[in-house]
Each structure stands twice: as structure tokens, then as C-alpha cells.
Amino acid sequence: MTGSTKPPFNFGRRRFLQDVGLAGAAGLVGMPFGRAFAAEPEKPKEIIVRAWGGSWVDSLKKGVSDPFTKATGIAVRHDLTEDNEIQPKLWAAAAQKRVPPIHVNWDTTTNATKSALRGVTEDLSDLSNLAGVTELAKPVGLDGYPIVNTYGYVYVLAYRPGAFPDGAPKSWKDLLDPKFKGRIALYNDGIGFHFPAQVAGGGKLEDIPDNMQPAWDFIAKIKEQAPLLGEDPDFTAWFQKGEIDAACTISTNAREAKANGVDIAWTVPEEGAKYDTDGLWIPKGLPENELYWAKQYINFAITKEAQQVWLDGLGLPGVVPGVTPPADLVGDPSYPTTEADFGKLIRISSKVQVEHESEWFGKFKEIMQG
Amino acid sequence: MDALEAIAAAVWPRSFSAAVPWLMLLPAVVLVGLLVLGLWDMADGSFRTLDTATFLPSDDYSLANYHRAFTERLFFTVASRSLIGSLIVTAITLFLAFPYSYVMVRTRSAALRKFLLIALFLPFFIGQVVRAYGWLIILGSQGMVNEALGLVGVSPIRLLYNYPAVLFGLVQYMLPFAVLMLAPALTAIPEEMESAAGSLGANWVRTFLHVVLPLAKPGFIGAGLVVLTLSLTDFAIPAILGGGSQDFIANAIYDQFFRTSDQGMGATLALLLVAVGSMMVGVVFALFGAGTLAMGRSK
Numbered sequence: 001m002t003g004s005t006k007p008p009f010n011f012g013r014r015r016f017l018q019d020v021g022l023a024g025a026a027g028l029v030g031m032p033f034g035r036a037f038a039a040e041p042e043k044p045k046e047i048i049v050r051a052w053g054g055s056w057v058d059s060l061k062k063g064v065s066d067p068f069t070k071a072t073g074i075a076v077r078h079d080l081t082e083d084n085e086i087q088p089k090l091w092a093a094a095a096q097k098r099v100p101p102i103h104v105n106w107d108t109t110t111n112a113t114k115s116a117l118r119g120v121t122e123d124l125s126d127l128s129n130l131a132g133v134t135e136l137a138k139p140v141g142l143d144g145y146p147i148v149n150t151y152g153y154v155y156v157l158a159y160r161p162g163a164f165p166d167g168a169p170k171s172w173k174d175l176l177d178p179k180f181k182g183r184i185a186l187y188n189d190g191i192g193f194h195f196p197a198q199v200a201g202g203g204k205l206e207d208i209p210d211n212m213q214p215a216w217d218f219i220a221k222i223k224e225q226a227p228l229l230g231e232d233p234d235f236t237a238w239f240q241k242g243e244i245d246a247a248c249t250i251s252t253n254a255r256e257a258k259a260n261g262v263d264i265a266w267t268v269p270e271e272g273a274k275y276d277t278d279g280l281w282i283p284k285g286l287p288e289n290e291l292y293w294a295k296q297y298i299n300f301a302i303t304k305e306a307q308q309v310w311l312d313g314l315g316l317p318g319v320v321p322g323v324t325p326p327a328d329l330v331g332d333p334s335y336p337t338t339e340a341d342f343g344k345l346i347r348i349s350s351k352v353q354v355e356h357e358s359e360w361f362g363k364f365k366e367i368m369q370g
Numbered sequence: 371m372d373a374l375e376a377i378a379a380a381v382w383p384r385s386f387s388a389a390v391p392w393l394m395l396l397p398a399v400v401l402v403g404l405l406v407l408g409l410w411d412m413a414d415g416s417f418r419t420l421d422t423a424t425f426l427p428s429d430d431y432s433l434a435n436y437h438r439a440f441t442e443r444l445f446f447t448v449a450s451r452s453l454i455g456s457l458i459v460t461a462i463t464l465f466l467a468f469p470y471s472y473v474m475v476r477t478r479s480a481a482l483r484k485f486l487l488i489a490l491f492l493p494f495f496i497g498q499v500v501r502a503y504g505w506l507i508i509l510g511s512q513g514m515v516n517e518a519l520g521l522v523g524v525s526p527i528r529l530l531y532n533y534p535a536v537l538f539g540l541v542q543y544m545l546p547f548a549v550l551m552l553a554p555a556l557t558a559i560p561e562e563m564e565s566a567a568g569s570l571g572a573n574w575v576r577t578f579l580h581v582v583l584p585l586a587k588p589g590f591i592g593a594g595l596v597v598l599t600l601s602l603t604d605f606a607i608p609a610i611l612g613g614g615s616q617d618f619i620a621n622a623i624y625d626q627f628f629r630t631s632d633q634g635m636g637a638t639l640a641l642l643l644v645a646v647g648s649m650m651v652g653v654v655f656a657l658f659g660a661g662t663l664a665m666g667r668s669k
Contacts, residue, residue, distance in 0.1 A: 082628075084628040084629055085628055087628070087631065088627065088628065088631070088633070114425045114631055115425075117423065117424055117425050118424060118425040118426060119424075182528050182531075188614040189625075189629055226615075227615075228531055228613045228614060228615075229613060229614020229615055230613070230614055241506075241510050241511065241512050242511050242512045243510065243511050243530075243531075354422065354425075355422045355423075357630065358420070358422065358630040358631075358632055361625070361629060361630050362442065362444055362630075365444050365617075365622075365625070366442070366443050366444040366447075368614070368615050369444055369447050369448060369451075369615060369616075369617055370443070370447055
């Protein structure tokens with residue numbers, strides 16, 4: 001890891017936390033970094049932030065990383081290792097008491113919760129800007145802030161308008177139309193689809209996780225439609241190459257495909273759509289000066305200025321009040337802002353998801369691989 | 371020169387000469403040793419279950435992961451698909467590799483031999499993933515094949531994201547390996563043997579069946595073992611050409627390690643894959659010998 005030099009003074013962890021607290025008291029938001037971090041520890045040459053590629057990392061760079069570098073002089077390198085693949089590396093580094101390979105992990109809240117339960121995340125409760133965020137930023141079912149949720153997102157039903165001449169699909173059941181056989185796509189672990197499938201299958205959300213048979217029954221019907229199963233980049237590619245007419249995917253991917261000229265629209269069907277969050281966290285084991293600056297990176301990511309630019313790029317609602325939606329997403333169901341918007345979405349606690357993910361994943365795979 | 375000999379004698383005295391064969395074995399010992407260490411670690415992990423309250427492996431040992439591996443339908447489906455697929459791929463690959471190798475070895479045209487060699491080695495310079503993506507371009511709904519079909523009035527058909535597509539991709543990937551393993555065995559068959567069979571009245575079919583094929587057996591065994599084991603453990607081709615619904619065992623292992631964070635279950639499946647692969651190779655060795663892999667030694 002570059003720039004992992006020891007600070008010239010013997011700063012202790014407690015001292016750093018005091019500094020962060022002082023910076024917060026000084027009203028860090030909007031204050032130039034140079035003034036805010038008068039008592040700052042030695043700066044590393046760079047910090048490494050794991051990110052997703054494509055429009056995801058472009059947005060992060062524009063909204064958070066570049067302004068952070070401009071303000072602090074610390075370069076930000078983006079590591080595009082998949083979130084699932086960086087996880088065992090971080091766990092192994094913590095178990096072996098090594099310095100982790102990244103400073104900040106941009107992760108799904110579900111994945112991050114696993115790392116928090118395993119005890120490999122730093123506590124971020126002392127970030128000064130947490131005072132100005134909404135309840136969404138707080139991870140559910142965990143003590144303190146091992147993760148800071150930074151925005152929410154919806155697993156929409158994205159579709160090719162040409163394939164739905166009568167207008168947007170009203171229900172997930174519309175995918176069962178024989179004309180869509182081999183023309184629909186889901187995530188290969190079923191993520192985003194389990195909960196609306198529970199409703200579409202005639203079940204109740206309250207029965208999750210104890211009775212998800214309705215979800216499995218509906219997914220078995222979907223299996224008969226020979227869906228393609230993939231990851232985020234696959235959906236964009238499949239829409240572009242005309243392989244599919246509809247997919248359950250994160251709205252950001254559909255919006256990116258649309259920006260790339262693909263004829264695509266999206267909707268939240270009547271059964272609802274899964275709403276979830278992503279967040280930022282710091283793995284344990286960093287030198288203290290690097291930990292300090294990694295925390296400042298996250299602290300900056302939850303300012304209104306950073307969120308506005310970052311999330312404009314992603315087209316997602318943030319955790320800071322007052323962030324305005326991009327013009328193309330005003331009133332869009334994938335950008336919920338009102339109680340009524342959230343009423344159409346399905347949110348299940350990360351704790352339940354984490355405890356049952358393996359089981360749900362196995363069941364989904366069993367159906368799809370059969 | 372004397373100085374060099376003196377240094378060599380100091381570093382490795384003549385009395386150590388009996389240890390030279392063992393020294394030459396050292397790289398293999400290190401390699402296998404590291405492999406065994408890794409397998410030992412995985413074996414330890416395979417007896418530990420994942421605690422989803424802490425996402426740590428259990429302290430106590432159990433056979434729970436093995437019980438799951440043998441009873442859950444998902445693993446049976448994926449394992450049987452991998453086994454059957456690897457056998458089909460091996461058979462088709464050997465069938466295609468033989469004429470390629472034969473022509474390459476026997477042709478009198480240097481230009482044709484060079485062409486076949488270049489065509490053989492070219493894919494090695496292109497990674498497996500890139501080659502698989504190449505098939506996406508060629509066989510996709512808007513790919514070259516469907517465009518050509520469209521010219522004669524055939525509407526697009528789904529050529530990708532199914533089991534035949536995976537087998538096709540694997541055969542294309544394995545063909546060079548098989549040809550490389552077969553060619554030395556065919557080279558070792560004296561041409562005079564075929565001429566002698568012909569002069570004794572055998573037509574080319576009888577010569578092929580009773581002379582060439584039996585003498586090429588070591589090549590078939592070597593090539594078959596390589597193709598079988600590589601196909602059985604392949605990850606990229608099923609992942610890319612299978613559309614997510616045609617997983618092989620390696621894909622299931624990846625899922626356990628990286629998607630569900632269940633390293634114990636991943637280790638269990640990996641060890642079972644090693645065991646099944648080793649058993650298949652062992653059976654072939656026992657029945658037919660090691661073929662060209664025996665490096666000229668009898669079994």
C-alpha cells in the first residue's frame with residue numbers, strides 16, 4: 001500500500017477521534033479542508049476506494065473523489081475488484097492482522113453487514129457529518145455506525161418499450177407471457193427479485209423469512225420462461241444486443257443503458273419493488289493516519305455537495321436532506337422522495353437478509369439450475 | 371574454468387552426487403507441498419459450518435457441509451451436468467482433434483502444416499474469456515450467424531445461453547490441447563506401418579482401425595485425460611456462454627466462496643471436485659495406462 005508512512009508524531013486513536021470531533025464542532029461542511037484539518041495527521045499520498053465500474057465509479061469520482069483530492073491533496077485510487085471478491089481478502093487481512101488492501105469499501109449494505117458482524121469494520125460513529133443525515137444512513141440492527149449507508153436504490157422492472165406496445169408492464173406476472181420466453185433477465189443470485197416474487201406468488205411480506213413458498217412458486221414459473229441470469233454489466237449488454245425485453249435490475253443500470261442510446265424504460269410494478277441501500281465502510285487494520293483520512297473521505301461523501309453530484313450521476317436518492325433529483329428522475333418511481341413513493345417499495349432489514357441470504361440464494365439457484 | 375569448478379565443488383561436493391536426483395525433485399516437492407498445504411487448510415475448513423450471526427466458521431467440526439453436498443439437489447444437478455458435460459466434450463474433442471492431428475503430422479505440404487500449426491497456436495494467445503466473448507458476438511441474437519440466417523429469411527434463433535452453447539465453447543477451447551497431446555503419438559507411428567498394411571491388402575479403413583487407432587491409443591489417453599480434467603473444472607465458459615443457468619461445479623464453488631461467504635461449503639465442494647477428478651483419472655490409468663502422460667514408460 002502506498003503512502004502508508006507512519007505519522008511524525010505519536011498520534012493515538014483517541015487523539016484522532018478527538019480531532020474528528022473538533023472538526024465536526026467547527027462545522028466541517030462547507031469549510032475548506034485546510035482550515036478544518038488544522039490538527040490533521042500526516043496525509044498519505046493516496047487512499048484506495050473499492051468501487052463498481054462504469055457509471056458507478058465515474059459518478060463517485062466526479063462527486064466525491066476528485067473534490068476530496070482537490071481539497072486535501074490526497075489522490076484517490078479506485079479499485080474495481082468486485083465487492084464479493086474483495087470481501088474474503090479483507091476478512092483474511094483482518095484475521096492475519098495485515099494492513100487491508102483498500103481504505104474504503106463501497107459495498108452493498110447486506111455485504112457490509114456481514115463484515116460488520118464479523119468484526120472487521122471500523123466504527124464510524126464519530127463522523128461529524130452524521131449529524132446532518134437522514135435515518136436511512138444508519139444501518140439497521142447493528143450497534144453504532146460500522147457502515148454509513150449513502151443512498152437507496154430500487155430494483156425496478158426495466159423493459160424495452162417496443163416489447164410492451166400496450167404500455168408499461170403493470171405486474172411482475174406480465175413476464176410470464178409466453179412471448180417473453182428467453183427474453184427476460186434476473187440477477188444470477190436472484191437478488192432484488194425474491195420479495196416482489198413473494199407478493200406476485202400470492203404471499204405476504206410479513207411471512208418473510210418464515211414462509212417464502214409463494215416466492216419460490218413464482219420463481220419456478222419464471223424459470224419456465226428460461227430467463228438469462230447475470231450481473232449488472234450483463235443487463236446493459238443484453239439490452240443493447242437485443243437479447244432481452246425485460247429485466248429486474250437496479251435503476252442505475254437501466255438509466256445508464258438509456259444514456260447509451262438503448263430504448264429502455266422502467267417501472268415499479270403493482271406488487272412493489274425491492275428497495276435497498278449501499279454504504280461505505282473502512283476495514284480494520286489501517287495505520288492511524290490513513291484511518292483518519294479514510295474517515296474524512298466518508299465524512300465528505302455524506303455532505304450535501306458531494307451527494308448532489310455523486311448521486312446525480314447514479315440517479316439515486318441520498319441520505320442528506322435537500323439533495324435535488326436529476327431533472328430526468330423527478331417523479332420517477334425509482335427515485336422515491338415521498339411517503340407514497342416509499343409505500344410502493346419493499347424494504348426488508350439487512351439483518352434478516354444477511355441471516356437468510358445463503359438459504360435464499362441456494363433455493364433460487366436450485367430452481368434456476370434445475 | 372578451474373575457479374568455476376572449484377566454486378562448484380565447494381557449493382556441491384562430489385560426495386553429494388547421490389542427492390542430485392532428489393535435488394531435481396525439489397521443485398516438484400515444493401509445488402506439490404504447497405498444494406497439499408492448501409488442500410489441508412481447505413479440508414480443515416470443510417468441516418466447519420458458517421455461523422450467520424458472526425460470519426465466522428464454527429469452532430467445532432462436523433460433517434454438515436458434506437451432508438449438504440450429497441443431499442441438496444442444486445449440487446447434484448451441477449455436479450452431474452459437469453460430469454456428463456466433460457465426458458461429452460472429451461469425446462467430441464478427441465473425434466475432431468484426431469483428423470486435425472493426423473493431417474498436420476502426415477501432410478507433405480509444409481505450407482499446410484504451418485497453417486495448421488498457426489491455427490492451433492493462435493487461440494493460445496487469446497485468453498479463454500476473450501474467446502468466449504467472441505462467441506457472444508458471433509452467436510448472439512444480433513450476431514453474425516443470426517444476421518446470415520436473416521439474409522435467407524430465417525428469424526433469429528437463440529444459439530447462446532444453453533447447455534449446447536457451453537459444450538460448444540468448451541470443445542472449441544479444448545481442441546488445441548487435444549491436438550497437441552495427440553500429435554506426438556501420431557508422429558511416433560512409422561508411416562511404413564501404414565504402407566505395410568496397405569501392401570498386405572488392407573484398405574484405408576482397415577489400416578485406420580487396426581493400425582493407426584491402436585498405435586495412437588497413448589495419445590488418445592493423454593489428450594482425453596487433459597480435456598476431461600480441464601472441462602470438468604472449467605469456470606469461464608459455463609459462466610459466459612451458459613447465461614447463468616448452466617453452472618458447472620467451479621461456478622458453484624465460486625458462489626459459495628464469494629457470494630454467500632460460506633467458505634466451508636466452498637472448500638467442501640472443491641475437495642469433492644478434486645476427489646472425483648482424481649478418481650476418474652485413476653480409473654483411466656488403471657484401465658488404459660497413462661498414455662503419452664507416461665512419457666514413454668509403460669504403466
